[in-house]
Amino acid sequence: MKRDTNELYFQLVALLLSIIVVHTIFVTVVRPNAESILRQQADQVAAGGEYIVPRSFFIVIKDLEQESCFILMFWAAAIMGYKTRSALREHTMFNRPLINVQEGARILVEDAAQLSRPLESLPANERNLLLPRTLQAALMRFQVTANVQSANDAAITVCATESERLESELSMVRYITWAIPSIGFIGTVRGIGAALGQAHEAIEGNIAGVTSSLGVAFNSTFIALLISMVVMFFLHQLQLIQERLVLDSQNYCENHLLRFLKS
Numbered sequence: 001m002k003r004d005t006n007e008l009y010f011q012l013v014a015l016l017l018s019i020i021v022v023h024t025i026f027v028t029v030v031r032p033n034a035e036s037i038l039r040q041q042a043d044q045v046a047a048g049g050e051y052i053v054p055r056s057f058f059i060v061i062k063d064l065e066q067e068s069c070f071i072l073m074f075w076a077a078a079i080m081g082y083k084t085r086s087a088l089r090e091h092t093m094f095n096r097p098l099i100n101v102q103e104g105a106r107i108l109v110e111d112a113a114q115l116s117r118p119l120e121s122l123p124a125n126e127r128n129l130l131l132p133r134t135l136q137a138a139l140m141r142f143q144v145t146a147n148v149q150s151a152n153d154a155a156i157t158v159c160a161t162e163s164e165r166l167e168s169e170l171s172m173v174r175y176i177t178w179a180i181p182s183i184g185f186i187g188t189v190r191g192i193g194a195a196l197g198q199a200h201e202a203i204e205g206n207i208a209g210v211t212s213s214l215g216v217a218f219n220s221t222f223i224a225l226l227i228s229m230v231v232m233f234f235l236h237q238l239q240l241i242q243e244r245l246v247l248d249s250q251n252y253c254e255n256h257l258l259r260f261l262k263s
Helices: 002-046 059-061 065-095 110-118 130-145 148-169 170-195 200-201 208-256
Strands: none
Touching: 002 059, 002 065, 059 065, 059 208, 065 130, 065 170, 065 208, 110 208, 130 148, 130 208, 148 170, 148 208, 170 208
């Protein structure tokens, strides 16, 4: 419960920081530079030059939809970074001597309590990690049932439950990866709508407004899809790390404990 509460606080703080940092950058850097470029282009047109669609990174990302996409991207990155750190911390338990059994030895029912003591003596934050919980569940089940298959089932159940929990906790990141291109499409609709509203100016020969509005439409979709691809890549990497954690925990339990049990 405490772990879930801490993660919720982290996500809320990460969202708030993402909003503050991204909005500050857009207000102080992106939009002033974009406005300067557009102003120079407008002055050139007023002086009798031809209108050329500005090509600049600041122009491409200046709109509200792109800002929202960047906020969601950094929020998703913070959440995935938190979960990656937790998974890597779990991996450190594989290097700890949690179960000391000599090759060729046999673990009887009366030995299970003694082997459980090192696991029970771990700090609470380490005792709640996946590998100690898996080993502890297998030893307790073996101690109660004196059945090796039952101990194996207990280990598999703990790993399967953890896999489902990790999968469900990624629902927010999946929602963000869905929301980013959706926001881009909102920008597309807004830009096309604005362009249609300025169609009469284009008929009169002034295409600047229509071109600018269409730029909003295409730029928002381009940035949203690009960011979505980046977030999806790191999401799949995180899933790979978590799946390996569950499989490695199950294999560790099999190789270091279950194969030595004797009913």
